[in-house]
Amino acid sequence: MSNLPGEFESLLTECGADLVSFADLSGLVPSVRSGLPRAVSMAVALDPGVVGKITEGPTLEYMEEYKAVNELLGELSRKAAEYLTANGFKALPYAATDEGVDSRTHSTELPHKTVATLAGLGWIGKCALLVTERYGSAVRIGKVLTDATLPVAKPVVESRCEDCTVCVDACPGGAANGRNWEAGLERNRFFDAHACRRAARAKAKERIGILYAICGMCIAACPWTRRYIDEAGRSS
Numbered sequence: 157m158s159n160l161p162g163e164f165e166s167l168l169t170e171c172g173a174d175l176v177s178f179a180d181l182s183g184l185v186p187s188v189r190s191g192l193p194r195a196v197s198m199a200v201a202l203d204p205g206v207v208g209k210i211t212e213g214p215t216l217e218y219m220e221e222y223k224a225v226n227e228l229l230g231e232l233s234r235k236a237a238e239y240l241t242a243n244g245f246k247a248l249p250y251a252a253t254d255e256g257v258d259s260r261t262h263s264t265e266l267p268h269k270t271v272a273t274l275a276g277l278g279w280i281g282k283c284a285l286l287v288t289e290r291y292g293s294a295v296r297i298g299k300v301l302t303d304a305t306l307p308v309a310k311p312v313v314e315s316r317c318e319d320c321t322v323c324v325d326a327c328p329g330g331a332a333n334g335r336n337w338e339a340g341l342e343r344n345r346f347f348d349a350h351a352c353r354r355a356a357r358a359k360a361k362e363r364i365g366i367l368y369a370i371c372g373m374c375i376a377a378c379p380w381t382r383r384y385i386d387e388a389g390r391s392s
C-alpha cells in the first residue's frame with residue numbers, strides 16, 4: 157500500500173499524463189464529490205507547435221489535437237480507476253468534457269479546474285483557464301474521485317497573473333473583465349461563459365467551417381503558454 161502513490165503516478169505518466177497530483181476534497185459538500193474525500197487530477201499538455209498557430213483563431217490541427225487529448229484523458233481516467241479499484245478502493249472516472257454539463261449555465265457540479273487547483277496543479281487565470289507553471293494554460297485536464305489514501309497536495313488559492321491582461325485583450329468575445337481569481341471567486345464575477353461560447357462558435361465557423369465552440373486564443377496568448385512554446389522550440 158505504501159508504494160501505491162509512486163507506482164500509480166508512474167503508471168499515469170507512462171500512459172501519457174504530463175502532470176499528476178492528488179487533492180483533498182473534504183472541504184466541498186459531499187453531494188458534488190459523490191461522497192468521496194479525495195481526487196486524482198491529471199493534465200495532458202497540448203502540442204506546443206499546434207498551440208503556437210492558434211493566435212488568430214482555431215485550426216483543424218488544433219481541433220484534431222483537442223479530440224486526441226480528450227480521448228487520452230478519458231483513457232487515463234479509466235486506467236486510474238481500474239488501478240485504484242484493483243487495490244481495493246472506490247474510484248469514479250470522468251470524461252474530459254461534456255459530462256454532466258448544464259447547458260443553460262455552462263457549468264458542472266464539480267469542475268475539473270476546482271480539483272486541479274485543490275491538487276496544486278496551477279491557478280485560474282483571467283480567462284478562467286487553469287494556468288500551470290510548466291505549460292501555461294496549454295493543458296487539458298481530467299479527474300478521478302476516490303477514497304484511496306493518497307498524499308494530497310497543498311491547494312493553490314491565488315492567481316499569479318498579477319497585472320497581465322494579455323488573454324483578456326486577446327479574447328474575441330471580450331469575455332473577461334480583468335479581475336484576478338482567488339479561491340472562492342465565482343466564475344461569473346470575472347468571466348462571461350456565454351460571451352466566450354458565442355465568440356468561440358463564430359471563430360470556429362469563420363476559420364475552419366465547423367459549428368462547435370472551439371477557439372483557444374486565450375490559451376495561445378498567455379505568457380506562461382508562450383514560454384512553454386518557446387522552450388519547446390529551443391529544445392527541438
Ligand code: B12
Pocket residue numbers: 222252253254255257262263264265266267268269270271273274280283284285286287293294295296297298339340341342343344347349350352353356369370371372373374375
Ligand atoms: C462548460 C465548459 C465550457 C463552457 C464554459 C467555460 C467555463 N469557463 O466555465 C464554454 C463552452 C464557454 C467552454 C469554452 C472553452 N473551454 Co471548456 N469546459 C467546460 C466544462 C465541460 C465544464 C466547466 C464548468 O463546469 N464550468 C463551471 C465554472 C463555475 O467552473 P470553471 O470555470 O470550470 O472553473 C471554476 C472553478 O473551478 C473555480 N475554482 C477553482 N478552484 C477552486 C477551488 C475551490 C475550493 C472552489 C470552490 C472553486 C474553485 O474557479 C474556476 C474559474 O471560475 C469543462 C470540463 C469540466 N468537466 O470541468 C471544460 C473546460 C473548462 N474547457 C476547457 C477549454 C480548454 C475550453 C476552451 C479553450 C475550448 C477550446 N479548446 O477552444 C474554451 C475557452 C474556455 C475559457 N476561457 O474558459 C478546459 C480548460 C483547460 C484549462 N487549461 O483550464 C476544460 C477543463 C476541459 C478539459 N478537460 O480540459 N467550456
